[in-house]
Amino acid sequence: MVTRSPRWRSRLLLPALLSGILLAVGACGAGATATPSSVTLSFYYPVAVPGPITQLIDGYIAKFEQQNPGIKVTPVLSGGYPDTLTKIETTIKGGGTPPDVAVLLSTDLYSLVDSNAIQPLDSDIAAAGGNTFLSDFYPAFLANSRYQDHVWSLPFQRSTPVLFYNKDMFTAAGLDPNSPPTTYQQLVSDAQKLTKPDGSTWGIEISSDGIPYWLFQSFVIGGGSNVIGTAANQVTFDSPTVVKALQDFVDLSATDKVMPTGILQWANMPNDFVNGKAAMIWHSSGSLANILKQAKFNVGVSYTVGEQGYGAPTGGGNLYMLKGIPADHQAAAWKFIQFMSSTDIQADWSINTGYIAARPSAYATQAMKDYIAKTPQAAVAPAGLQYAKAELGTHDNAQIQKALGDAVQAAITGKSTPSTALAAAQQQATQILSAFKN
C-alpha cells in the first residue's frame, strides 16, 4: 500500500540533488582567495628521493614566511619530474593558471620556453648582483639554464653520476684502494682484476634502463665531447667520439666481460654493490647515504670516466618562475627562489637529501663541514663538478632523449651496432628538431 506523501517532497528531491552536485562542483573548483595585504604563491615540486621531503620543504617555507611577512607559499607535491612538467605544460596549454614557482628538470628549459611558460630571471639576477651573484653557483649547474642570452632558472636539487667502488675488493685484488680509475682504459683493466671467474662478482655495473642517455653521457663527456652543442635544435649523436663512447659502453659486457650482459636496471645497482655482486657501479651522487647505510665494507667515491678522463653530465631540478603571474607575485616569487637557492638552505637540503648543494659557499658552512667530517665521501661529488658538462637538453626533449636512449639500449642488447643505432637516432632527432629554429 502506498501512503500519500506531500507532493512537495518529491518535487524538491531532484532539484535538491542537482543543486547539491553543483554546489560541490563549485566548492571544489573555487580556488583560495588571497587577502589584499598578502601574496600567496603556489609552488610545485617533484620528489625523486625517499625521505621526509614534505617536512623539509614545509620547514623551509615556514622559515621563508617568517622572514617575509606578507608572502604565503602553498606547496604542492606534484609527483615525479615528468608528472610535474606534464601538469604545468597541460595547464599552460589549456589556458589555466600555472603555479608561481616550480622545480623542474634543468633540461625542461626548451620545452618550457617553447610553450611560453616561464620567464627569464635576468633582471632579478642583475638587481641581485648580476655576475657576482651568479658566481656563487657551480658553473656546471648553470649550464642548462642559459638560452637565447637569458638565464631562466637557478639550480635547486642537483646531482651527477659518480663511481662507487668497493675499497676492500680493490685491496683484495691487488689494486690501490685510494687510486680509483681515471680513464676508461683503467676502468676496464681494474674491472678485469675485480671480476671473479665464477660470476659471483662483476668488476663494473652500469645500468641502461629508465633514462639510458644519462650514464652514457659520462662516456661521451669523458671522451672530450658531448651529445649536444650550443644550439638547442642540434644534436651530435653520430659523431665519431660519440660512436666510440657507445662502443666502449657495449664492450664492457660484450668483449671485456667485466659487466653482465643485457640492460641492467638502475634500481638494482646499489643493491648489487652492497651485496658484493658488483665491485664498482655508476650511480647518482645522491645514493651515497643509502649505500653507506647498507654496505659492510669501505666505500669509495670517485668520478665516471671516458677515453680521455673524468667526465659526467649534470642532473636534477632547477627553480623556475612561471609566466603569466601577476606583478606582485613575480616579486614574491623571486624572493622565494632566492631563498630556496640560498647558501644555508642549500646546505641543509644537501645534507638531508643527498643532492649536491647548488653553490660552493654551502660547503663552507659549519653544518656542511660537520657533515663532511662524518661522511667524507660526500665531498667527492661537488669537487667533481669541474669535470661536469651540460645534460642532454633540446626542444621536444622527451622524444630526443628517448631516441638516444633507444639507441643505447639497441646497442647494449646487440640488436644493432653503435654506429647504426646512433645514425638512426641522429636521423630521427634531426627530423624532429628541424621544426624548431634555434
Place this chain on the structure above:
Amino acid sequence: MSRRRPTRRAVRNGLVMAVLAVVAIGWAVPMIWALAVSLHPSNEPLSASNLWFGAHPSLANYGQAFGIAPFAQYYVNTIIIVGGILVVQLVTISLAGYAFARYRFRGQNLLFFLILLQLMVPSSALIVPNYSTIRQLHLFDTLVAVMLPYFGSAFGVFLMRQTFKSVPRDLDDAARVDGANWLQTLWHVYIPPARPAMIAFALSSISFHWNDFLWPLVVTNSAASRPLTVGLAVFTQLGEIGAQWPLVTAGTIIVVGPLLLLFLLFQRQFVESFVHSGLK
C-alpha cells in the same frame, strides 16, 4: 575391478589436490613475500640469502612510509571518490532504468543504444578529450574531476532496466490506483526488489573505481585530490637512489592491506556480487 577403481580415483584426486595446492600457494606467494619484505630492516641489503624478514624484522618501514607520503589523505580521497561516484550512479541509473523499463516513448531504442555505446568505448580510450573537458570546466586537480565521467553508468542503466522489468506490473498498477506519482512508485515498488542487483552493482562500481589509475593520474596533481592508486605510484617513483624494497612494500601493504582484509571478511559476498553483475 570395482575394488581397484576407488583407489585409483583416490590417488588421482590426491594428486590433483596436491598440484592445486602448490599452484594456489604459488598464486599467494607474491603477497606473502611483499608482507615479509615490508618488515625487513632497511639497513640490511636484500639478497638471495636474505630474502624474507631479515635478521631483525621491524615495523620501521611503515613509520617511514607514513612520514614520506600522506596515505591517510589518500584514503580519505579514495573513499570520497568511490562513495561519491556510487551515490550519484545509483540515482542516475535508477532514474534511467526506470524510464526504460516502465515507459514507452519515442526514440527509446535509439536512446538506449546511445547509452550502451559507453560500454563499447571505455573511458580509458577517451582520456585525451576528457582531460581537455575537465580543463575547460576548471576542475583540474579536484576530487570531482575524478568522479565526473563516471556519474553516468551504461552498465548500471542496463542492469536496472533488466531488474525493473522483472517487477510485476500489478504492483505498479496498485500503486497508481493509490495515487502514487512516478517517484513514489519508483521508490516504493521498484527499488526494494532491486536491492540485490544494486548491491551487486555497488560492489562492482566500488572495486572498479577504488583501483582506477590512469584517469586519476591524469586529472589530479596534489595530495589533496590524489587517490591511493596514484599515491602509490608516486611513492614507488622515489627511485633516484635505487630501489628501496622494504619501504616500497610497506607502502604497498598500507594501500592494499585494508582492502585485502575486507575481502577476507566478506569473501563470499564479493565473489557472488561479481558473478551476479557479470552474468546479468
Place this chain on the structure above:
Amino acid sequence: MVHASRADARAAERRPHFGAVALPYLLLIPTFLFVTLFTLWPSVSVFYDSLFRQNEAVQVPQFTGLGNYVALFGDPGFQQVVANTFFYVIVTVPVSVAMALLLALLLNRKMRALGLFRLAFFYPVVLPMVSAATIWLFMYTPGYGLVNVFIELFGVPSQNWLGSPNLALPALMILGIWKQTGYFMIFYLAGLQGLSREVFEAADLDGASPLQTVRHLTLPLLMGTTLFVTTIAVVNAFETVDQIYIMTGGGPTNATSMLLFNLWQTLFSFFDTGRASAISVILIAVLLVFTVTNFLALERRATYE
C-alpha cells in the same frame, strides 16, 4: 490523483499529458548529461582533433587531414606498439581463460578447502593493478627476485626479465594472467554449478573419459560463460597500462609499449595532441570492431538456442 479503478488509471496514462509524456525524457537527463559529455561528445571531438597537427613544434593546430594516421602507420615504433598489443592479447586471453576453466573444473567438487583455494586465486583480482605491478617489479629483480629464485631451483639461471627485449613482454603477460585468472575462474565455477548433474552422470556411465566429457559436454554447455569471460579478457588486455607505467615505461626499446600506454605517453610525455588523438581513434576503432563482432556472435548464438 486518485483513480476509481485500474482501468481508469491506465486510461489516464494513455491520455496525452505533457508531464507524463516528458517524464521519461526528464528521467534520462542526468544519465545523458554525463554520457554525452564524457562518452558521446569526446568520441566525436577526438576524431576531429586527430585531423590536426598540434605538438611541441606546432603549438597552434594545423589541419593535416589523415597526416597523423599516415605518420603513425609508417612509424616502426608505433608498428611495434600495435604488434605488442596484439601479441599480448592473443597470448593472455586464451591462457587465462583456459587456466580459469581448468581450475574451475578441478575445484568443482565438495571440499572444505574450497574457500581457501578461491581466496588464493581470486585475491589478485581485488588488488589495484599498480600495487600488483609494484610487487611483481620486485619479483622480477635479477638475482634475488622470487621469480628468479624459483627458476634457479630448476637450474635455469637468473634472468634480467624486465631488461631483456625478449622477456619483458612475457613478464608482463605472466603478471596479467596471474591477476585475472581468478576472476574468470569464479564465473566458470558458477557456470559449472548451474549445470545439471544427470548429464554428467549419464556420460560417466557411458564410460566417457574426463577429457571426452570436458570436450564434448562441459565446454559446449559453458559456451556462454566462455564468450563472456573472453570479451572481458580482450577488453582488459587492450586497456593494459598500469603495469607498463610502473614496471617498464614501455621499454626496453619499445618492447613493452602497448596502445593505451603509448596513447598516454604521446600526450602526457611528448605533448603531441594531434597524434595522441589519432591513437585514441585507432584504439576506439579496434575496441568497437571487437565488441560489435562479439555482440553479433552472442546474438547469433542466442537465436540458435
